[in-house]
Amino acid sequence: MATDDAPTGGGLAAAVAALPRDSTRSPRTGWTRQHHEQVADRSLLALRRWASPGRGRIDLPGPASRAGRASDGLEGFARSFMAAGFRLAGSTADPHDHAGFYAAGLAAGSDPSAPDRWPTLTETPQARVEAAAVAIALHESRAQVWDHLDPGVQERVVEWLAGSLGARYGDSNWRWFQNVTQAFLRSVGGPWDAAEVEANLDFLDGCYLGEGWYSDGRPDGRSGNVDWYNPWVMQLFPLWWCRILGADAPVDRLEVYRRRMADLLPDLVGLFGVDGAPLFQGRSLVYRFATTGALWAGPVFGLDAVAPGRVREVGSATLRHFVEHGAYDEHDLLSLGWFGRHEPMRQPYSGPGSPYWSSLGFAGLVLPAEHPVWSDPEPDGAPAEVTTPVWPVGWLVGQHRDGIVRVVNHGVDHSGADPGPEDPMYCRLAYSTATGPVPSSPLPGLAPVDNLAALRGGQGRWSQRRPLELTGVDGRQASSEHRVVYLGADGELEPVGGGAVLQTWSVLRGPVEVRLVRLRADEGPLAEPAALVLSGWATPTRDVVRAPAVSAVVPLMGGLRTGESVHEEENPFGSALRVPWAETSAPVRPGDVHAVAVVLAEEEPELPELLLQDGVAEVRWPDGERDVVDLT
Structure with missing residues (x-):
C-alpha cells in the first residue's frame, strides 16, 4: 500500500547527486552521512508501493525464487527492515515514519490469520534466514519499534521467531542465522536452546582458517569455500550476536570475534577498487554493497584496524559506485544484477527481494553523526601500489x-x-x-x-x-x-x-x-x-x-x-x-x-x-x- 511520501520512482540517483559534497572532509568521494541517509530513506520509501495491504510483505515485481512468492514477500520486508533498523538506531528523528511502517508489517506478518502472514520457519527454510534479519532489525529499532508494539503482537513475533528452535539449519553460514534469531528471543525473555547455540558455535569455529578468514561450511581446514559470505555473515553475524545479547554475551567469545574481525579488516579493505567497486568473485553478488557491512562493523565494535575515515571512504565509494551505475532501477528498486539488472546472476534462491541483503551496507548508520567514522577526514593521496x-x-x-x-x-x-x-x-x-x-x-x-x-x-x-x-x-x-x-x-x-x-x-x-x-x-x-x-x-x-x-x-x-x-x-x-x-x-x-x-x-x-x-x-x-x- 502506497503512502503519501512514497515516491513513484526513478529519482534516487538524481536526488543523491544533488546533495552538496564535502571536499574537505571527504576529498576522495565527496560523500557525507547525509548521502547514506538519503539513499537509505529513498530506497525504503520506494518499497512502500509494493507492500501488501497489511504491510507484512513487500511483493516486488519479477520472477519468484524457488521458495515461492510468500517467502519472497517476507524477504523483501525482512531485509529492508534491517536498513530501517540501522537508520533508526543512529538517529533521534524518523521523518518518514519507518518505525510505524515496519511496526504495522510486524503485526500483519506475525498474524496467522492475516492474508499477508509470513510463512513459518518450518514451512519454508528460507524464512530461517529472514528471521535473523528481522531479529537484527528489531534489536536495532528496539526503542522505536519493539517497545511500542502491542503485547499481543510481541507474543506473535516471539512465537514466529521461536520456530528456529529445533529447526534444521544447513551446515554453513546459516548456523549464524539460528544463533542470531535466538539471541533476540533470549533478550526479550523468549525461548532459546543453549545446546543448539553451543553446537552451532563449535561448528562455526571449525570453519575458521586463521587471520580473519573462514571457509564457509568447511570445518576440514580446506580454504575452498571463500567468498563475500566470509565478511557479510561469517564475520559480521558473530559480532551482532554479541551485540544483541548485550550483557549476556560471553566476554571471551566477544573478544575472539573482535580479534578475528580486526585481523580481517586490513585484507578486506584491499578488495575494493578506488572507484568503490568490490571484487567480482563468488556467489550472491546481487547483494552488491553488503560487501561493506563488515567494514562498518569495525568502528561499531571499537576496532581501529582500519582508520574511521578510510572505512567511510570505502563505504561511500562503494555505495556511490552502485547508485551511479544503475543499481536502482526506474522504480528506485534494487534489481537482480551488479550494475543494472542482469538476469544471468539470478540463482535458484534469488527472489525480487534478495538484493536487499545489501541493507548490511547501511550498518554504519547505527553510529551517530559525531562518531569519527562520520567526522574524520577521508585519507587523501594516490592509491597504494x-x-x-x-x-x-x-x-x-x-x-x-x-x-x-x-x-x-x-x-x-x-x-x-x-x-x-x-x-x-x-x-x-x-x-x-x-x-x-x-x-x-x-x-x-x-x-x-x-x-x-x-x-x-x-x-x-x-x-x-x-x-x-x-x-x-x-x-x-x-x-x-x-x-x-x-x-x-x-x-x-x-x-x-x-x-x-x-x-x-x-x-x-x-x-x-x-x-x-x-x-x-x-x-x-x-x-x-x-x-x-x-x-x-x-x-x-x-x-x-x-x-x-x-x-x-x-x-x-x-x-x-x-x-x-x-x-x-x-x-x-x-x-x-x-x-x-x-x-x-x-x-x-x-x-x-x-x-x-x-x-x-x-x-x-x-x-x-x-x-x-x-x-x-x-x-x-x-x-x-x-x-x-x-x-x-
Whole structure:
C-alpha cells in the first residue's frame, strides 16, 4: 500500500547527486552521512508501493525464487527492515515514519490469520534466514519499534521467531542465522536452546582458517569455500550476536570475534577498487554493497584496524559506485544484477527481494553523526601500489595506481576434496574489481575461457582446476597444483593416467602477473598428447559497461603461440567477451616450464624478463626489482 511520501520512482540517483559534497572532509568521494541517509530513506520509501495491504510483505515485481512468492514477500520486508533498523538506531528523528511502517508489517506478518502472514520457519527454510534479519532489525529499532508494539503482537513475533528452535539449519553460514534469531528471543525473555547455540558455535569455529578468514561450511581446514559470505555473515553475524545479547554475551567469545574481525579488516579493505567497486568473485553478488557491512562493523565494535575515515571512504565509494551505475532501477528498486539488472546472476534462491541483503551496507548508520567514522577526514593521496599475500585462502591481492584491484587465486575452488567441473566464479586463476569471468566452465570443444592454466586433450576436452591444493603464499608469490582430470562431453570426469599434476606459480606486481606452469607426471607419460593453454582476462567488446584498455598474454618461456577467443556470452561488464591466450605449439612434455606475462591494465606496461636456471626462475622487472621463484 502506497503512502503519501512514497515516491513513484526513478529519482534516487538524481536526488543523491544533488546533495552538496564535502571536499574537505571527504576529498576522495565527496560523500557525507547525509548521502547514506538519503539513499537509505529513498530506497525504503520506494518499497512502500509494493507492500501488501497489511504491510507484512513487500511483493516486488519479477520472477519468484524457488521458495515461492510468500517467502519472497517476507524477504523483501525482512531485509529492508534491517536498513530501517540501522537508520533508526543512529538517529533521534524518523521523518518518514519507518518505525510505524515496519511496526504495522510486524503485526500483519506475525498474524496467522492475516492474508499477508509470513510463512513459518518450518514451512519454508528460507524464512530461517529472514528471521535473523528481522531479529537484527528489531534489536536495532528496539526503542522505536519493539517497545511500542502491542503485547499481543510481541507474543506473535516471539512465537514466529521461536520456530528456529529445533529447526534444521544447513551446515554453513546459516548456523549464524539460528544463533542470531535466538539471541533476540533470549533478550526479550523468549525461548532459546543453549545446546543448539553451543553446537552451532563449535561448528562455526571449525570453519575458521586463521587471520580473519573462514571457509564457509568447511570445518576440514580446506580454504575452498571463500567468498563475500566470509565478511557479510561469517564475520559480521558473530559480532551482532554479541551485540544483541548485550550483557549476556560471553566476554571471551566477544573478544575472539573482535580479534578475528580486526585481523580481517586490513585484507578486506584491499578488495575494493578506488572507484568503490568490490571484487567480482563468488556467489550472491546481487547483494552488491553488503560487501561493506563488515567494514562498518569495525568502528561499531571499537576496532581501529582500519582508520574511521578510510572505512567511510570505502563505504561511500562503494555505495556511490552502485547508485551511479544503475543499481536502482526506474522504480528506485534494487534489481537482480551488479550494475543494472542482469538476469544471468539470478540463482535458484534469488527472489525480487534478495538484493536487499545489501541493507548490511547501511550498518554504519547505527553510529551517530559525531562518531569519527562520520567526522574524520577521508585519507587523501594516490592509491597504494602493493601486493598483499593472504595465506589462509591462497590469494595475492594487488593494488595499483590505476585503481583496479587484481586477485590471483591459488586456494579457492568452491569444492570438497574430490574432482569436479569448475565453477567460473571460484576456480579461475584471477579475479578483479573491473572484470568478470566468462560465465561458463571449460567445456569440451569450447574455446579457452579466461584465466586458465589447463590441458586441452583429445575431443577438445579441458582439464578442470578442482580440487586445488595450495602449495605456497609469500610476498608477491603464490603457487598451487591440481590433478589433471578431464571433463568429457557427457559431463563425466575422466582422470588422466600417469599421476599427471599441473603445477602453477604466480608473481603479481601491479598490472602484470608472471605465470609459470609445469606438468608433472610421476608415473609415466600422458596416454594421449595434450596442449597446455594459459589464458588471460576476459574483457567485453560489445555493450561495454566497463573494460580495462589492455588485456594480453605475452609468452616469456616455453615454446608458446598466441591467439584470442571471443565468447558470445555476457557478464555484467558487457558482452562478446574477448580472451587472449597462449598455447604450446607442440604437445606438452612433463618437466618443461612454460611462462607468460598476463596483463590487465589501462595502458601498456613494461614487461619483465624471465630467466630459468637449475630449477630457479628469476623475474627481472624493468625498474631493477627481482623476484626469485623456486620451482624445485
